[in-house]
Amino acid sequence: MLDVCLLGTGGMMPLPYRWLTSLMMRYNGKSILIDCGEGTQIAMKEKGWSPKPIDIICFTHYHADHISGLPGMLLTMGNAERTEPLLIIGPKGLTKVVGALRIIAPELPFEIRCLEINETWKRFDFEGFSIEAFRVNHNVVCYGYSLVVERAGKFQLDKVLELGIPKMYWSKLQKGATIVDGNVTYTPDMVLGEPRKGLKVTYCTDTRPTDSIVQNAQGADLLILEGMYGESDKLEKAREYKHMTMYEAAKIAAQVDAPQLWLTHYSPSLTYPEEYMKDVKKIFPRAVAAKDGRSAELNFEED
Amino acid sequence: MLDVCLLGTGGMMPLPYRWLTSLMMRYNGKSILIDCGEGTQIAMKEKGWSPKPIDIICFTHYHADHISGLPGMLLTMGNAERTEPLLIIGPKGLTKVVGALRIIAPELPFEIRCLEINETWKRFDFEGFSIEAFRVNHNVVCYGYSLVVERAGKFQLDKVLELGIPKMYWSKLQKGATIVDGNVTYTPDMVLGEPRKGLKVTYCTDTRPTDSIVQNAQGADLLILEGMYGESDKLEKAREYKHMTMYEAAKIAAQVDAPQLWLTHYSPSLTYPEEYMKDVKKIFPRAVAAKDGRSAELNFEED
Numbered sequence: 323m324l325d326v327c328l329l330g331t332g333g334m335m336p337l338p339y340r341w342l343t344s345l346m347m348r349y350n351g352k353s354i355l356i357d358c359g360e361g362t363q364i365a366m367k368e369k370g371w372s373p374k375p376i377d378i379i380c381f382t383h384y385h386a387d388h389i390s391g392l393p394g395m396l397l398t399m400g401n402a403e404r405t406e407p408l409l410i411i412g413p414k415g416l417t418k419v420v421g422a423l424r425i426i427a428p429e430l431p432f433e434i435r436c437l438e439i440n441e442t443w444k445r446f447d448f449e450g451f452s453i454e455a456f457r458v459n460h461n462v463v464c465y466g467y468s469l470v471v472e473r474a475g476k477f478q479l480d481k482v483l484e485l486g487i488p489k490m491y492w493s494k495l496q497k498g499a500t501i502v503d504g505n506v507t508y509t510p511d512m513v514l515g516e517p518r519k520g521l522k523v524t525y526c527t528d529t530r531p532t533d534s535i536v537q538n539a540q541g542a543d544l545l546i547l548e549g550m551y552g553e554s555d556k557l558e559k560a561r562e563y564k565h566m567t568m569y570e571a572a573k574i575a576a577q578v579d580a581p582q583l584w585l586t587h588y589s590p591s592l593t594y595p596e597e598y599m600k601d602v603k604k605i606f607p608r609a610v611a612a613k614d615g616r617s618a619e620l621n622f623e624e625d
Numbered sequence: 626m627l628d629v630c631l632l633g634t635g636g637m638m639p640l641p642y643r644w645l646t647s648l649m650m651r652y653n654g655k656s657i658l659i660d661c662g663e664g665t666q667i668a669m670k671e672k673g674w675s676p677k678p679i680d681i682i683c684f685t686h687y688h689a690d691h692i693s694g695l696p697g698m699l700l701t702m703g704n705a706e707r708t709e710p711l712l713i714i715g716p717k718g719l720t721k722v723v724g725a726l727r728i729i730a731p732e733l734p735f736e737i738r739c740l741e742i743n744e745t746w747k748r749f750d751f752e753g754f755s756i757e758a759f760r761v762n763h764n765v766v767c768y769g770y771s772l773v774v775e776r777a778g779k780f781q782l783d784k785v786l787e788l789g790i791p792k793m794y795w796s797k798l799q800k801g802a803t804i805v806d807g808n809v810t811y812t813p814d815m816v817l818g819e820p821r822k823g824l825k826v827t828y829c830t831d832t833r834p835t836d837s838i839v840q841n842a843q844g845a846d847l848l849i850l851e852g853m854y855g856e857s858d859k860l861e862k863a864r865e866y867k868h869m870t871m872y873e874a875a876k877i878a879a880q881v882d883a884p885q886l887w888l889t890h891y892s893p894s895l896t897y898p899e900e901y902m903k904d905v906k907k908i909f910p911r912a913v914a915a916k917d918g919r920s921a922e923l924n925f926e927e928d
Contacts, residue, residue: 335701336664338671360697361639361664368641386729390697393689394663398638422728425721426689 324349324471324521324620326544328612329365331595333527333550333565333587334387341365341614342387343587345525345546346376347469350450354378356467356525362391363398369615374402380453381412382528383464384419392420393427400430407433411446411455413463414438439465442534456538458529461564466526468538473622474498475515482513521620527587530561531570539578543620547571549585549611552598556589565589568598572606584612627652627774627824627923629847631915632668634898636830636853636868636890637690644668644917645690646890648828648849649679650772653753657681659770659828665694666701672918677705683756684715685830686767687722695723696730703733710736714749714758716766717741742768745837759841761832764867769829771841776925777801778818785816824923830890833864834873842881846923850874852888852914855901859892868892871901875909887915 325348330341342359346366353376355362363373373395382388399408410420417436437446442457454468477496491501491508501508524539527548539545549568551560560567568585575583583606588595595611602609610616628651633644645662649669656679658665666676676698685691702711713723720739740749745760757771780799794804794811804811827842830851842848852871854863863870871888878886886909891898898914905912913919 335697335704336667338667360694361667364639364641364664384729386696386700389729390693391663394638394693397689401638419728422725425725426687426692 323622324469324523325617326523326620327369327371327615327617328546328584328586329362329369330359330614331586331588331612331616332387332590333548334590336361336387337590339614340588342391343527343548344388344391345523346371347523349469349471349521352377352448352451354380354453354469356380357382357388357527358391358395359387360390363395365614369617372402373399374404376408377406378409378411378448378453380455380465380467381410381416382466382526383413383460383462384415385462385528388528389419389423393423396424396427396430396434400427400432404432407435409435409437411437411439411453413465414440415463443538454538456534458526458534459532459564460528460530464528466524466529466535466538468522468524468542471521473518473520474510475517476625477513478515485512487512518625519623521622523620528564529566530564531566531574535574536577539574539580542578543581544584544618545575545578545580545582546584546586546612547574548587549595549602550587550589550592552592552595552602568595568602568609568611569605572602572609575606575609580606581608583609584616585609586612626925627772627826628920629826629923630672630674630918630920631849631887631889632665632672633662633917634889634891634915634919635690635893636851637893639664639690640893642917643891645694646830646851647691647694648826649674650826652772652774652824655680655751655754657683657756657772659683660685660691660830661694661698662690663693666698668917672920675705676702677707679711680709681712681714681751681756683758683768683770684713684719685769686716686763686765687718688765688831691831692722692726696726699727699730699733699737703730703735707735710738712738712740714740714742714756716768717743718766746841757841759837761829761837762835762867763831763833767831769827769832769838769841771825771827771845774824776821776823777813778820779928780816781818788815790815821928822926824925826923831867832869833867834869834877838877839880842877842883845881846884847887847921848878848881848883848885849887849889849915850877851890852898852905853890853892853895855895855898855905871898871905871912871914872908875905875912878909878912883909884911886912887919888912889915 329344332340345356455465495513524542525546550565632647635643648659758768798816827845828849853868
């Protein structure tokens with residue numbers, strides 16, 4: 323239903339056998355990419371997914387390891403004869419950064435629309451889902467993102483029959499439309515039960531732990547956080563460069579009682595993230611040291 | 626002596642298991658890179674070579690597949706605490722292109738010097754070798770490059786003794802210095818025999834066949850040319866997009882009687898370049914369909 327693939331798990335620079343951190347999601351016919359570093363298009367092809375149908379690219383911030391793959395990605399999308407517009411979302415400065423990088427990708431067969439985030443929190447609504455951006459704490463302006471799928475209540479046949487709502491309106495009301503028929507107004511809540519649990523993925527790299535992460539990760543089915551360092555003596559370094567250790571990420575996951583935590587954005591010095599998982603799991607047992615290409619399919623709960 | 630590694634062999638876009646075309650050479654303590662596409666820094670690490678000591682980067686042209694890896698490469702060199710200046714050579718517009726791409730690599734611990742080529746042919750002299758740039762014929766301004774190592778003649782002890790040149794000057798004269806001692810002038814030709822055969826690598830992608838390639842490939846020990854297409858029906862496409870087929874590259878190698886030809890810069894549609902080598906070798910038997918990481922060590926001939 324909601325397909326998620328962590329295309330890469332590296333921070334700072336791409337390495338042989340470790341792509342830069344980037345998340346691709348597919349829901350309701352739309353493809354969403356968060357960050358696009360050097361090599362992300364190759365990671366995507368390795369996964370067997372195509373760059374052509376990407377509808378939205380969200381950037382957390384403009385450090386090269388999160389955006390250096392953009393010109394190549396745009397050209398590959400163009401070479402695949404994409405013509406639909408592409409939406410790019412990112413912190414202030416987006417238009418300028420994308421414009422500068424396009425010096426080597428000036429001609430594209432599709433339009434690019436840039437949406438800059440100036441607020442500490444911002445919600446973007448799409449058909450069937452929304453993207454929420456929340457400010458975090460890095461050494462440049464940086465955002466985390468949640469993809470949120472809301473799920474309406476179940477169709478209540480008993481109630482609908484009781485209220486005598488004409489059958490021709492049922493489907494439209496179920497899809498959320500309000501209908502005025504003469505002097506009678508029908509609203510979706512007349513045919514639907516209580517909203518049901520939807521789906522939520524929260525993704526955040528390049529930050530110190532913040533309250534905004536805890537607030538925005540509430541209710542996430544999948545939490546993806548950076549675990550830049552695992553070595554016990556690297557906390558100072560994490561503080562200095564405004565990154566998070568694997569233990570700090572685990573503490574956030576424990577605080578919000580996430581169903582699962584994937585760690586990513588490892589420092590190039592962190593060769594075997596698994597090495598530290600025993601200690602990480604003491605803080606949060608459902609933590610996983612993700613590897614490139616880790617995927618999940620998230621589905622609505624059975625009624 | 627002269628180490629050569631073709632880091633990648635792809636054109637247009639990076640693919641899983643095929644890096645973008647780029648050549649690294651090492652000679653006399655200097656490292657030279659020609660082109661730097663998305664992923665070139667990873668290819669370099671796979672080879673076991675470091676980006677830190679690169680002294681010179683030459684760009685053939687500014688299509689993204691030849692330059693998109695520059696910001697990441699610069700940052701990785703910076704992260705390795707490089708402080709020596711880096712020289713970048715390329716066609717007109719270099720300063721502007723490098724400047725724009727550096728929007729995501731603004732702070733580096735080393736200086737970048739840009740040398741723009743405005744001529745159809747230009748020679749750059751370094752310690753012990755030179756780089757020659759020659760204009761070719763692509764749909765944007767594009768250059769091929771030769772790395773040329775000249776080799777002085779052998780030290781002629783008999784002649785030196787006969788001329789009575791003081792021993793203290795021998796080594797300096799052998800290294801090319803001219804020495805004035807009172808009213809006597811000693812020149813290198815007094816101690817050296819005829820210049821000996823040096824080393825030469827000629828590299829050229831993204832062009833139609835041109836006289837300039839033939840002229841500049843004369844005497845090359847290793848000729849590296851693009852063979853974008855192998856399929857017999859792709860000549861029209863090669864003409865339209867200003868590329869070379871494998872057969873056209875082989876004809877040039879035959880014309881200059883090159884000791885060896887490496888083909889590179891394959892179209893993503895060319896999955897198995899080897900498939901066409903039987904026909905290519907009919908034109909030029911010493912042609913090789915190079916794969917990523919193909920290397921050679923070129924040495925001076927024995928005296």
